[in-house]
Amino acid sequence: MSDHPNSRLFADIARYAAERRAGDRERGHAPEATYAEQVERFRIALKDEGHPGNEVIRELITLAEPGLAAMTGPRFFGWVIGGSNPVGVAADWLTSIWGQNTANHVATPSASAAEEACRQALLEIMDLPREASMGFSTGATMASFTCLAAARGEMLRRAGWDVEANGVFGAPAVNVVLGEEAHSTIFAGLKYLGFGERNIVRVDVDRNGAMIAGAFAEAMERVSGPVIAIAQAGHINTGAFDPFGEMARVVKAKDAWLHVDGAFGLWARATSTHRHLCEGLELADSWSVDGHKWLQTPYDCAYAIVKDREAHVRAMRIPASYLPSTGDDARNPSDFVPELSRRARGFATWAMIRRLGRRGIAEMVTRHCAQARLFAQKLAEAPGVAIMNEVVLNQVAVHFGSDAQTKAVIAQVQADGVCFVGGAEWRGKQLMRISVINENTTEADVVRSAESMLAAWAAVRRAH
Numbered sequence: 519m520s521d522h523p524n525s526r527l528f529a530d531i532a533r534y535a536a537e538r539r540a541g542d543r544e545r546g547h548a549p550e551a552t553y554a555e556q557v558e559r560f561r562i563a564l565k566d567e568g569h570p571g572n573e574v575i576r577e578l579i580t581l582a583e584p585g586l587a588a589m590t591g592p593r594f595f596g597w598v599i600g601g602s603n604p605v606g607v608a609a610d611w612l613t614s615i616w617g618q619n620t621a622n623h624v625a626t627p628s629a630s631a632a633e634e635a636c637r638q639a640l641l642e643i644m645d646l647p648r649e650a651s652m653g654f655s656t657g658a659t660m661a662s663f664t665c666l667a668a669a670r671g672e673m674l675r676r677a678g679w680d681v682e683a684n685g686v687f688g689a690p691a692v693n694v695v696l697g698e699e700a701h702s703t704i705f706a707g708l709k710y711l712g713f714g715e716r717n718i719v720r721v722d723v724d725r726n727g728a729m730i731a732g733a734f735a736e737a738m739e740r741v742s743g744p745v746i747a748i749a750q751a752g753h754i755n756t757g758a759f760d761p762f763g764e765m766a767r768v769v770k771a772k773d774a775w776l777h778v779d780g781a782f783g784l785w786a787r788a789t790s791t792h793r794h795l796c797e798g799l800e801l802a803d804s805w806s807v808d809g810h811k812w813l814q815t816p817y818d819c820a821y822a823i824v825k826d827r828e829a830h831v832r833a834m835r836i837p838a839s840y841l842p843s844t845g846d847d848a849r850n851p852s853d854f855v856p857e858l859s860r861r862a863r864g865f866a867t868w869a870m871i872r873r874l875g876r877r878g879i880a881e882m883v884t885r886h887c888a889q890a891r892l893f894a895q896k897l898a899e900a901p902g903v904a905i906m907n908e909v910v911l912n913q914v915a916v917h918f919g920s921d922a923q924t925k926a927v928i929a930q931v932q933a934d935g936v937c938f939v940g941g942a943e944w945r946g947k948q949l950m951r952i953s954v955i956n957e958n959t960t961e962a963d964v965v966r967s968a969e970s971m972l973a974a975w976a977a978v979r980r981a982h
């Protein structure tokens with residue numbers, strides 16, 4: 519094997535990968551270098567001739583490392599992001615090694631079949647309608663965009679308008695109803711689809727950020743014409759879930775479309791401990807969920823799930839005369855996402871489903887939720903600390919004394935480097951946000967991180 523031209527290149531990177539991951543547990547969490555410094559370092563002294571591959575990769579490592587955050591580490595609680603499991607990473611390497619252009623099933627039977635197998639398995643794990651179609655997208659942002667494109671097309675079709683043929687200009691107005699605290703990427707998706715901010719109806723939410731069922735019903739009564747309603751499984755700050763069952767009943771009566779943004783929260787459905795939060799969610803028309811969050815696949819990996827396959831395909835299919843087909847039953851990956859040439863996203867998902875199994879996924883999600891409660895409990899014991907949310911899932915929103923003090927605590931925790939947390943503004947207040955979602959996080963990591971946060975809080979109080 520060592521005689522092959524690239525064996526050294528690949529062997530070196532494999533050795534580096536193992537060492538890098540072995541260091542995850544004790545690495546400082548915030549990047550050492552700033553963006554400005556890294557721009558300077560990365561600048562390419564452009565030459566006419568190329569460089570040997572080994573040198574290029576070594577140089578890339580040397581340049582990049584100081585500007586990397588330890589996002590794969592077990593005490594990274596900064597955002598709701600997964601840990602990029604080594605098995606998923608290895609499958610992802612194979613994805614690149616094989617270099618399949620994943621548009622068409624005749625050209626790449628394995629890449630297409632892996633997606634089809636994952637579609638079936640994921641619908642089984644989430645207990646969603648088994649006939650639903652699934653697009654493999656870069657992230658939940660594009661997954662929601664894809665689902666909402668299907669929703670827009672189908673709602674207009676029912677109103678007698680063929681949007682694929684006639685476009686959006688001059689089409690009947692489609693109402694969009696969503697919660698006051700929907701994720702920012704939902705608004706991005708709506709913008710790409712031609713829905714203006716002003717045409718969106720926002721519904722009041724409760725203390726934890728979940729839509730109020732009565733307010734939703736009233737908002738739905740006020741709108742006339744085609745409607746797309748958007749619910750959320752897993753609020754970004756609180757982890758809250760919308761009242762799907764009640765929403766679905768109202769939506770059905772209106773012949774409307776219900777989409778669920780479940781980027782991380784949809785995985786609660788895989789558990790026995792938190793499944794009740796998802797009650798009624800199965801009655802929706804579409805769902806978006808990430809693989810690169812709770813399933814721990816590497817980036818980029820998410821699923822756009824649509825109950826009405828025809829609506830999904832109508833919105834996304836790219837007709838290409840030069841691409842062969844064996845008929846409509848076979849899966850062309852490009853029928854379900856807004857991309858033609860792309861990586862074979864099914865392989866990493868396939869590997870992670872096999873690696874974790876149903877129980878592995880369920881136990882991990884349940885464990886993270888227990889760890890989030892432990893965080894809340896440990897922090898709430900200290901004077902001046904307020905837990906701002908009801909910890910229903912894996913998210914903990916913390917406030918220390920004042921907004922300024924909360925910011926100071928975040929900066930101090932980041933400087934200490936034991937763990938990483940970020941901040942957010944929520945309802946006019948500064949929060950420190952904890953997201954527990956890395957599969958390697960242990961109870962000891964939570965205890966150690968909570969101690970670091972409380973030490974930072976003590977230091978901030980002394981300084982004020």
Ligand SMILES: *Cc1c(COP(=O)(O)O)cnc(C)c1O
Pocket residue numbers: 598656657658659660701703704752753754779780781782808820
């Ligand atoms: C992360 C997240 C998104 C966006 O997902 P990406 O994978 O970053 O595109 C959307 N909605 C919610 C609730 C999220 O947590």
